[in-house]
Amino acid sequence: xxxxxxxxxxxxxxxxxxxxxxxxxxxxxxxxxxxxxxxxxxxxxxxxxxxxxxxxxxxxxxxxxxxxxxxxxxxxxxxxxxxxxxxxxxxxxxxxxxxxxxxxxxxxxxxxxxxxxxxxxxxxxxxxxxxxxxxxxxxxxxxxxxxxxxxxxxxxxxxxxxxxxxxxxxxxxxxxxxxxxxxxxxxxxxxxxxxxxxxxxxxxxxxxxxxxxxxxxxxxxxxxxxxxxxxxxxxxxxxxxxxxxxxxxxxxxxxxxxxxxxxxxxxxxxxxxxxxxxxxxxxxxxxxxxxxxxxxxxxxxxxxxxxxxxxxx
Amino acid sequence: xxxxxxxxxxxxxxxxxxxxxxxxxxxxxxxxxxxxxxxxxxxxxxxxxxxxxxxxxxxxxxxxxxxxxxxxxxxxxxxxxxxxxxxxxxxxxxxxxxxxxxxxxxxxxxxxxxxxxxxxxxxxxxxxxxxxxxxxxxxxxxxxxxxxxxxxxxxxxxxxxxxxxxxxxxxxxxxxxxxxxxxxxxxxxxxxxxxxxxxxxxxxxxxxxxxxxxxxxxxxxxxxxxxxxxxxxxxxxxxxxxxxxxxxxxxxxxxxxxxxxxxxxxxx
Numbered sequence: 081x082x083x084x085x086x087x088x089x090x091x092x093x094x095x096x097x098x099x100x101x102x103x104x105x106x107x108x109x110x111x112x113x114x115x116x117x118x119x120x121x122x123x124x125x126x127x128x129x130x131x132x133x134x135x136x137x138x139x140x141x142x143x144x145x146x147x148x149x150x151x152x153x154x155x156x157x158x159x160x161x162x163x164x165x166x167x168x169x170x171x172x173x174x175x176x177x178x179x180x181x182x183x184x185x186x187x188x189x190x191x192x193x194x195x196x197x198x199x200x201x202x203x204x205x206x207x208x209x210x211x212x213x214x215x216x217x218x219x220x221x222x223x224x225x226x227x228x229x230x231x232x233x234x235x236x237x238x239x240x241x242x243x244x245x246x247x248x249x250x251x252x253x254x255x256x257x258x259x260x261x262x263x264x265x266x267x268x269x270x271x272x273x274x275x276x277x278x279x280x281x282x283x284x285x286x287x288x289x290x291x292x293x294x295x296x297x298x299x300x301x302x303x304x305x306x307x308x309x310x311x312x313x314x315x316x317x318x319x320x321x322x323x324x325x326x327x328x329x330x331x332x333x334x335x336x337x338x339x340x341x342x343x344x345x346x347x348x349x350x351x352x353x354x355x356x357x358x359x360x361x362x363x364x365x366x367x368x369x370x371x372x373x374x375x376x377x378x379x380x381x382x383x384x385x386x387x388x389x390x391x392x393x
Numbered sequence: 394x395x396x397x398x399x400x401x402x403x404x405x406x407x408x409x410x411x412x413x414x415x416x417x418x419x420x421x422x423x424x425x426x427x428x429x430x431x432x433x434x435x436x437x438x439x440x441x442x443x444x445x446x447x448x449x450x451x452x453x454x455x456x457x458x459x460x461x462x463x464x465x466x467x468x469x470x471x472x473x474x475x476x477x478x479x480x481x482x483x484x485x486x487x488x489x490x491x492x493x494x495x496x497x498x499x500x501x502x503x504x505x506x507x508x509x510x511x512x513x514x515x516x517x518x519x520x521x522x523x524x525x526x527x528x529x530x531x532x533x534x535x536x537x538x539x540x541x542x543x544x545x546x547x548x549x550x551x552x553x554x555x556x557x558x559x560x561x562x563x564x565x566x567x568x569x570x571x572x573x574x575x576x577x578x579x580x581x582x583x584x585x586x587x588x589x590x591x592x593x594x595x596x597x598x599x600x601x602x603x604x605x606x607x608x609x610x611x612x613x614x615x616x617x618x619x620x621x622x623x624x625x626x627x628x629x630x631x632x633x634x635x636x637x638x639x640x641x642x643x644x645x646x647x648x649x650x651x652x653x654x655x656x657x658x659x660x661x
Contacts, residue, residue: 128562129564130562135457135469136458139450140456142468143445143448146441149437163428164431167613182609185608188614204596206504213499225481228577229418231469237586238492250605261570275419281396282416287521288515288517295518299406310496318559321477333467336464382541
């Protein structure tokens with residue numbers, strides 16, 4: 081059966097994991113952070129959350145729509161066990177790649193982020209950032225003091241800690257930053273995932289005319305006046321969307337979704353399921369009934385980290 | 394091979410304009426598989442079904458359903474969604490400029506290179522002005538029917554635009570902060586500083602490789618050439634950083650020298 085670990089992940093799409101449920105956000109990973117011989121229990125949370133207004137695909141009477149994979153030959157819906165990853169051969173046929181083959185290549189799980197290098201934070205450019213996390217102290221507050229110590233000293237020295245660790249069967253480079261109180265983690269793109277300007281055939285930089293530079297410098301100073309509030313960076317479409325929904329609601333254009341109908345798992349529910357499965361597999365249990373699993377679980381990619389939402393849209 | 398421009402635009406800073414072309418600054422190196430039906434090894438297709446009775450639904454007949462707090466649902470059809478789309482524009486408008494480092498790290502999404510589209514002097518003047526000021530220009534633009542925010546900055550003498558996430562999607566971290574505890578002692582801080590100093594060094598990005606990705610690519614290539622599984626072997630470990638052992642020894646010595654720090658040596 082295809083592994084459930086092949087979920088789309090991106091800086092946006094995994095927001096559900098951290099959505100502020102009554103029980104609070106749920107850690108993606110827990111383990112320890114170490115520097116030298118100091119070990120600090122920590123929990124890793126995605127630093128993004130789902131937008132407040134999210135739609136599901138529904139019919140005109142408000143019933144959820146689910147995606148099913150099917151085979152054109154026998155026109156039958158397929159279950160996860162009917163699906164596999166395929167590599168196209170020159171003759172147009174497909175060779176299968178089994179889960180076990182990929183598992184054999186996957187790095188071993190790690191329970192530790194070992195900071196073996198501290199560097200100036202400016203050396204880690206935001207262009208490298210792939211996914212943002214918060215690295216919070218363990219909720220039982222063991223290691224609270226060591227955590228505060230590291231956070232404070234890293235902040236004062238303006239440095240970033242660099243480590244590699246394994247998350248969901250992939251090894252990542254992670255850079256740890258401190259805001260003085262809280263540690264933030266950024267998984268980094270590997271060097272070969274970044275394009276340099278020569279790939280875009282950009283012309284060699286040359287000094288611009290002094291008068292032009294000072295014109296731009298003045299214009300930058302002008303726009304830089306006044307306080308900037310980062311929380312003002314909210315997509316203006318959200319407000320329009322909220323207004324439209326409210327207007328329709330007032331006009332009574334609502335549907336009452338059937339209560340009893342089994343709700344298919346949406347993306348968020350899948351993530352929760354994934355966590356459950358991972359936990360169970362850690363405990364050596366067989367995963368519970370998965371019959372409600374969406375076919376998306378099959379995951380057509382080895383590492384579908386980037387959903388289309390994140391592509392240059 | 395030169396990458397193709399994704400988009401042509403004009404950076405608007407006050408009354409100044411800089412025509413640019415936008416290029417992706419990242420490239421996907423992952424192996425992507427097709428999803429196939431195990432039984433007959435053909436590619437599978439997707440279709441939609443109602444969750445209640447399983448009846449087939451055409452994609453064009455689906456609506457976006459927003460569930461309100463009241464449990465009621467409001468539906469938007471395709472035309473209504475289209476009415477919400479922002480007006481098309483070629484402008485990348487600078488809203489503000491801030492020192493680099495002012496933005497929350499978690500807001501950064503995806504980098505693009507901007508290249509000059511004509512007026513090279515204006516292009517390099519903007520890059521050099523940003524560089525000298527150490528600032529990022531907070532900008533907004535509409536591309537392919539969607540509104541975006543970004544941080545425009547100078548990098549390697551060129552303009553780079555890094556897309557930023559919408560602030561309503563930033564995690565509220567207040568509940569995650571460590572609780573107050575006993576005050577940190579000067580001596581503890583001094584030791585931590587020593588330890589960090591012992592592990593300080595340059596970040597050599599190129600030294601890191603995604604071994605798993607490389608091996609999946611090799612496996613797939615072997616398969617595509619019709620070969621069997623090339624004997625699954627343990628993933629090759631990345632060569633360790635030279636200074637690791639030295640650094641660890643140094644940290645050990647530093648801890649020993651200061652003594653009486655046993656409580657922090659065990660998982661504190």
